[in-house]
Amino acid sequence: MSHLLPRRSVLRLMLACPALAADLRASSSAAADAGESGLVDVNASLFHWPFRRLPDDEPGLLAARLRKLGFHQAWAGSYEALLHRDPDTVNSRLADACTRHGGGLFRPVGCVNPALPGWEETLRRCAEKHAMHAIRLHPNYHGYTLEDPAFERLLALAAQAGLLIQLAASMEDTRTQHPLAHVPDVDLRPLPELLSGHPQARLMLLNHRPAAAVTAPLAALPNVWFDTARTEATDGVARLVALAGRERVVFGSHAPFLIPEAALIRVEEAMLAGLPEADAAALLGANAARLAAR
Amino acid sequence: MPALAIPPWSPMPPPEVLAGFEIWDSYLTQSRGAALMPSLEALMPVVERFALQKLCFFADVGLGTGNAAVEKWAREHSNEIEAPLRRWPDLMLGMIQLNAGDVPASMRALDRWLRDGTMKGVYFPGSAPGGLNCTHPNFDPLVARIHELGGAIMVHTWFKTGEEAGPHGSTPADLVALAARHPRQTFICAHAGGNWELGIQAVRGSPNIVVETSGFDATAGFIEMAARELGAERILFGSHLPSRSLGTELGKVLFADIGEEEKKLILGGNFRRLLGMGR
Numbered sequence: 001m002s003h004l005l006p007r008r009s010v011l012r013l014m015l016a017c018p019a020l021a022a023d024l025r026a027s028s029s030a031a032a033d034a035g036e037s038g039l040v041d042v043n044a045s046l047f048h049w050p051f052r053r054l055p056d057d058e059p060g061l062l063a064a065r066l067r068k069l070g071f072h073q074a075w076a077g078s079y080e081a082l083l084h085r086d087p088d089t090v091n092s093r094l095a096d097a098c099t100r101h102g103g104g105l106f107r108p109v110g111c112v113n114p115a116l117p118g119w120e121e122t123l124r125r126c127a128e129k130h131a132m133h134a135i136r137l138h139p140n141y142h143g144y145t146l147e148d149p150a151f152e153r154l155l156a157l158a159a160q161a162g163l164l165i166q167l168a169a170s171m172e173d174t175r176t177q178h179p180l181a182h183v184p185d186v187d188l189r190p191l192p193e194l195l196s197g198h199p200q201a202r203l204m205l206l207n208h209r210p211a212a213a214v215t216a217p218l219a220a221l222p223n224v225w226f227d228t229a230r231t232e233a234t235d236g237v238a239r240l241v242a243l244a245g246r247e248r249v250v251f252g253s254h255a256p257f258l259i260p261e262a263a264l265i266r267v268e269e270a271m272l273a274g275l276p277e278a279d280a281a282a283l284l285g286a287n288a289a290r291l292a293a294r
Numbered sequence: 295m296p297a298l299a300i301p302p303w304s305p306m307p308p309p310e311v312l313a314g315f316e317i318w319d320s321y322l323t324q325s326r327g328a329a330l331m332p333s334l335e336a337l338m339p340v341v342e343r344f345a346l347q348k349l350c351f352f353a354d355v356g357l358g359t360g361n362a363a364v365e366k367w368a369r370e371h372s373n374e375i376e377a378p379l380r381r382w383p384d385l386m387l388g389m390i391q392l393n394a395g396d397v398p399a400s401m402r403a404l405d406r407w408l409r410d411g412t413m414k415g416v417y418f419p420g421s422a423p424g425g426l427n428c429t430h431p432n433f434d435p436l437v438a439r440i441h442e443l444g445g446a447i448m449v450h451t452w453f454k455t456g457e458e459a460g461p462h463g464s465t466p467a468d469l470v471a472l473a474a475r476h477p478r479q480t481f482i483c484a485h486a487g488g489n490w491e492l493g494i495q496a497v498r499g500s501p502n503i504v505v506e507t508s509g510f511d512a513t514a515g516f517i518e519m520a521a522r523e524l525g526a527e528r529i530l531f532g533s534h535l536p537s538r539s540l541g542t543e544l545g546k547v548l549f550a551d552i553g554e555e556e557k558k559l560i561l562g563g564n565f566r567r568l569l570g571m572g573r
Contacts, residue, residue: 039303052491054514055551070303173511175454176489182456230511234340234536255514261305261549262512265541268304272339277301284303 038072040288041260042166043206043227043252045077046097046106051178056256063102066253069260073288074105075166077136079257081111082171083181087122095130107292109134109166113142114150120157127161133292134164136206140183141171146190152198159200164291169208170230171257185209191224192217199223202291206252210240219244225291227252228263228283235273237266237283246279250288298343305549306541312345317544318387318562320448321484321508321532322351326360327367334378334386337535341385344540346533347562350387351378352417352448355403357393359424379412387569389415389446393424394432401439408443414569416440418464420450420484425462428472437472441479446568448482448506453489453496466496466503473500480568482530485509490516498523504564508532512542517550517560526556530565 044066046059056062057079066074078094081087091110098106110126112119112135126132135158139146158165170185177183188208195201195218204225208215209232218224226244229252231237241249251267253260267280300308325333334351341349353375354360356368368375378386390407392400407413416436419425426432428449440447451466452459459465466487473481479502486505487493490513497503505520507529520529533543547560566572 052515055518056514069305174456175452176510176513177455179455232538232542234337234539236539257514259512259514259545259549262539262541262545264304265306265545266539267541268301268306268343269340269539269541271298271301272343280301 038285039070040251040285040292041066041071041074041253041255042204042250042288043229043254044074044106044260045079045255045257046094047079049079049257050083051181054256059097059101059106062256063105066105066255066260067102069264071105073107073292074102075109075134075288075292076106077109077111077166077168081113081136082138082141085113085116087111087113087116087119088125091122091126091130091132095132107134108132109136111136111138112154113138114148114154115142115144119150119154123154123157123161123163127163132163134166134204136166136168138168138171139186141181145187146194152194155194155198155201155203159198159202165201165203166206167203168206171207188214188218192221195221195223204250204291207254210236210243215240215243219248224248225250225287228266229254229258231266234269237270238273238275241270241275241279241283246276246282247287247290249283250291251284300343306344306544307548309343309345313347315345315558316562316566317344317346317531318348318350318565319346319533319535320350320482320530320565321506321534322349323534323537324351325536326354327364328371331377331381333536334382340535340540344544347385348387348565349385349533349535350389350414350565352389352391352419353407353413355390355407357391357396357399357403357424359391359393359419361423375407376412388413389417389448391417391419391424392436394418394426394428394430394436395424397432397435400436404436404439404443404445408440408445413445415446415448417484418447418449420452420459420463422462425450425464427459427461427468428464429468433472434475437476437479441476444570446482447479448484450484451487451493452485453487453492455489466493469503470497470500473503477502480504482506482568484532486516486520491519494520494523501528504528504530504568506530506532507546507560508534508538508543512545517546517552521550521552521556521560526552526559527564529560530568531561 048057080090084090095108098108110132112123206227207230209230225248253263354364354368390413481503483505
């Protein structure tokens with residue numbers, strides 16, 4: 001049906017008629033299952049941001065907004081992961097919410113904190129109990145650096161388990177953070193050497209603001225991907241693709257903390273700056289789909 | 295270059311719909327000095343696609359507000375400072391950057407560029423070399439003169455977590471103090487203080503302060519809080535192009551949960567009114 005009507009007409013119909021919306025969501029899900037291309041957001045989160053309420057911080061609201069934008073898949077972490085110290089309950093709530101909301105939109109991404117005792121069991125549960133395809137790390141909020149031996153062990157274990165690692169380089173501009181939770185961006189400089197030693201590990205950077213001195217050595221590695229959530233400037237996404245290659249840039253919104261439409265429009269701006277349509281299509285869905293399928 | 299087709303996944307309305315918002319950008323941060331004109335040229339595809347009707351740039355006029363190369367260029371090419379206004383007369387607006395640390399030179403610049411020229415107002419930068427905390431008494435004669443000339447005043451402001459504004463920068467709270475001394479002048483609080491929850495609360499009791507929207511990530515809830523606490527009439531859209539993107543900056547307003555008429559005010563109506571160019 002969505003192929004017969006202009007997308008905006010479909011969206012207006014969905015807003016006017018919830019029952020139709022449910023049918024269309026099912027149709028969209030079926031299309032996704034059939035392997036048709038669709039938009040994938042690799043960087044969403046559920047629940048409440050610790051420092052303010054957000055307009056779409058209820059899973060149903062976020063799902064509706066992302067569906068309205070045409071996403072058929074959103075990889076969702078949990079904001080609870082930032083400060084909670086029992087990640088297993090965080091991950092269970094996340095997995096449950098991803099099942100109950102969004103009609104198959106959300107794929108849960110569990111958190112693992114290698115600074116906590118027993119983190120290996122948390123990682124095992126992500127892979128085996130929840131059948132997650134990825135885990136998300138927050139080194140700056142969890143108080144360890146990438147030079148910590150536990151991080152290297154996590155690289156190895158995640159690779160063995162077939163888990164993609166999402167490493168959030170930041171969650172918020174350091175200038176606007178709460179003064180009692182003022183955390184610097186993750187120092188990524190140890191990563192190239194570490195990843196060179198773990199070629200089976202697959203690592204995706206979230207919320208990284210590209211800077212040549214840090215980004216270029218990472219882009220030279222075959223097992224690093226970059227999301228677009230905090231890639232700024234009118235030609236920022238185009239420059240990132242030029243640096244990293246078309247297969248290693250993926251769409252991330254950082255919703256609901258950031259406005260998801262903003263990130264989508266930045267891809268359109270990249271096309272105005274010369275990004276080929278095929279490259280835009282790859283970063284909007286195909287690259288993530290390929291990663292999730294492994 | 296032929297216009298690209300709008301991608302089917304783009305949430306941005308087509309140009310003809312955006313034109314209805316009559317978008318005037320109050321904050322452009324293009325490269326300065328010799329790089330100015332090429333950087334503006336490079337912006338034209340996005341300006342056209344996103345239907346920006348006016349762009350306001352902040353010219354360095356040789357008062358010590360730029361780096362050494364910019365200052366040298368400004369002094370040696372003063373006839374080029376208004377070049378964007380001549381090249382794109384229907385598109386460009388200009389304000390000059392003043393150095394409140396040098397009041398006599400700033401006064402002369404006001405005569406040259408506002409009284410005798412085409413500039414619409416003044417931008418006070420927020421960092422060295424030309425920035426000065428806006429509570430400094432040097433601001434008083436400058437503000438009085440700008441008011442006489444009918445100019446707009448924008449002040450760079452940030453509340454940075456873990457940092458003081460220092461002698462070269464200003465916070466929204468500093469601007470509140472300046473605005474209280476000049477109640478007949480409207481002041482634009484650039485970046486809403488960055489830390490916008492704090493900035494909005496700081497200025498909400500000062501009716502002669504409006505906030506500008508650019509310079510930080512597209513954090514959800516910003517425009518909703520600003521509209522709730524200040525009213526849409528006290529919010530001005532800024533693009534921060536090209537170092538920021540229109541996805542980020544226009545997205546903050548277009549996809550906020552506020553009314554269409556409020557969006558029209560923020561995207562252009564308020565800036566037109568402030569400049570005395572409104573309908």
